[in-house]
Amino acid sequence: MRSVSTARQVSEPISSWDPYARGCPSRDVLDQIGSKWAVLVMGELGRHGACRFTQLRQQLAGVSEKMLTQTLRTLERDGLILRTVYPEAPIRVEYELTPLGQTLRGPLKALTEWSVQHIGEVLDAREEYDERVGKR
Amino acid sequence: MRSVSTARQVSEPISSWDPYARGCPSRDVLDQIGSKWAVLVMGELGRHGACRFTQLRQQLAGVSEKMLTQTLRTLERDGLILRTVYPEAPIRVEYELTPLGQTLRGPLKALTEWSVQHIGEVLDAREEYDERVGKR
């Protein structure tokens, strides 16, 4: 059954894509990036190069087989990662970034770097906010 | 009730933050960014400057009042946007990016620009993938 419901039906006519509009294709991509494991997988493959399924599952401690498979399938479908099967025994499968996937590394890196650099400020803001709101 | 459950309990000791690790604070931020409306709100405020509640709801056609409020609250708590109440009658509330929020515009822009630039390739990849898989 091939309905992971990743790409929901886009019924609107495809014209004048506002990158911020609802139901627009580029928005789909953002949704996928925002999904729980996609960024993690991309990051792992970006730093390690080719990885096997089990390797990935270990690096991303906590991911279930189902979610890892689902994430990998979606990324593969979007052309961001390449899946190669080596029909040995036991079977071996390797995942790696495609050239297209490589081009996404920059933007992704910018975002994670931002979060690392500014997490302190965010945490402070939260603390201050909670105090302000709690005191009422 | 102030438990939007945005920030789930981080029980682990705070040491050696791997930006990719589960439950790490910077990961929280990414999760929030990935949430359905946060990027849209940030984008809107980034381009328009200060906006009122109703203005935002109209720009982001499709958002429910509840989700908009929730998104705005979380972003405010994280110190990314500023909420200003003008106690006139009728009341007026304006939202705008904080300096911290401004620093996030770049990374966010990089990501949306990527999606606009490469959406064609992604769509092609999907088509090819579906054909490959369907034919089996």
Added chain:
DNA sequence: CGGTATCCTGAAAGATACTG
């Protein structure tokens, strides 16, 4: 080894009605 196939649950999203 590298997955599917099922079932289940909690949280997210949405609809609707009401309010300071």
Added chain:
DNA sequence: CAGTATCTTTCAGGATACCG
């Protein structure tokens, strides 16, 4: 105007068992 309260629906995510 700018929300809050409440209810319902949806569905991502996880647990488990099994398969080529």
